[in-house]
Amino acid sequence: MLAQRQLLLIATGLLAGHAAAAQAAETPAPAKAAVMSEQEILFWVLLGLLGLLLLALLFTGIIIVTQMKPQLRQLYDLPRVHDTWSGRVLGLLVGDARLVRGDVRDELLDHNYDGIHEFDNDLPPWWKYGFYATILFAVAYLGFYHVSRNGGQLQGAEYAAEMQQAALLVATTSDDPNLLTTYQPLTVAAELSTGKGIFATNCAPCHGASGEGKVGPNLTDEYWMHGGEVNHVYKTIKFGVTSKGMVAWKGKLSGKQILQVSSYVLSLKGTKPANAKPPQGEKEIAGKAMAKL
Structure with missing residues (x-):
């Protein structure tokens, strides 16, 4: 009996030691403090010597x-x-x-107005030279940005170029709002019926049961605020427009469901429901947007 107890204690000790060793192995080693390289040390030493000089x-x-x-x-x-x-x-x-400060002569000129006298003093040279510099800058700016064909970009062109560069940096995945899909609108009656059910459940409270528009815009006319082609409608539904109260349905509806409801929305064009909301956005004709008059 005593021998069995001793064996049990030894086995328990071995198991506890193994568990402690495993826990110690899982504990990450403390991160080493960052050490400057020889080039960095030399740079700061030289910079300090230059400052002292x-x-x-x-x-x-x-x-x-x-x-x-x-x-x-x-x-x-x-x-x-x-x-x-x-x-x-x-x-x-x-x-x-x-x-x-210029020459300060404090000589009164021979005229006054309502008791106000004018001294014949020079303008401060720093002010005059600064004014001349603004004239030169304005001429150079006009020539570089508005006259030269190879000059700098204006605000609108610069913004467009930066947006293109930003789009290249964003990963082109299915969740990339800058990547437009290439779907074709669904025309099968069963698909449109499914889209109608999704619309009635999720979209009708803002756009009306017939798409006539309530809080949201009218979906039955030819005017669109974010594009009326099926892939633009798909993008609007998927990612939403938070600044205008449009909810993003990504994660709530599948990609197929979004395409179904997008196709159903396009099928509402020209239905002319009662109490339709006035047009908003731009008119699209043959795939091209035309501003509303």
Whole structure:
């Protein structure tokens, strides 16, 4: 009896040790901290040295200007230097800000209006040069975007190009709203009958029992807000239009059911039900959209 108990304890210990080992094996190892490569370390070291060099040059320049300020002042006061553009730049170093604020003469002009006098002072040069820069920018912009044939794209063309690029980045799967299907409308009576039942259950509360339109638009005329071809109707039903309250039926109806109800919706064209809602959207003729007058 004692031997059996010892064997039972040994077996229990072995099982517990095996379970603990398995649990330890399943526990993921802690992630190692990200370590910068030698190139990254060298880049930051060089960037730091460049910053220190620029600071040293700045302080050196400040010390030189401070020590040579009397000599620079004498040079600035020379008549052939004082009124030149380079002289005005030199004036910034000796405390004269004419290059920035312009000449301030404080001379009154010989006219006034309602007690308001006008001084004969220059506009600040930075303001004038900034204004000239806006003129040059406007001419360049007009030539590049509106005159040149190989110039930049305007807002509408740029948006269209970006949307095309975005469509290429989206996976072209059955759940891609940018991918239009290539279905043909169903014409078999049984399929249309099934679509009618789906419409009565899910669509009639917004579009009316006969498609005459209630909260949603009228589905029996020639006007469509998101396209009246079967694949456009299929896309509208599947993905919805949340901004206009149209529910997305993807995941609630199968692809075949969406095609059935889409085909039934197209079969309502020209039925002219009572109390039909006024047309909305664009008129489609022979596959082309025409704006409603």
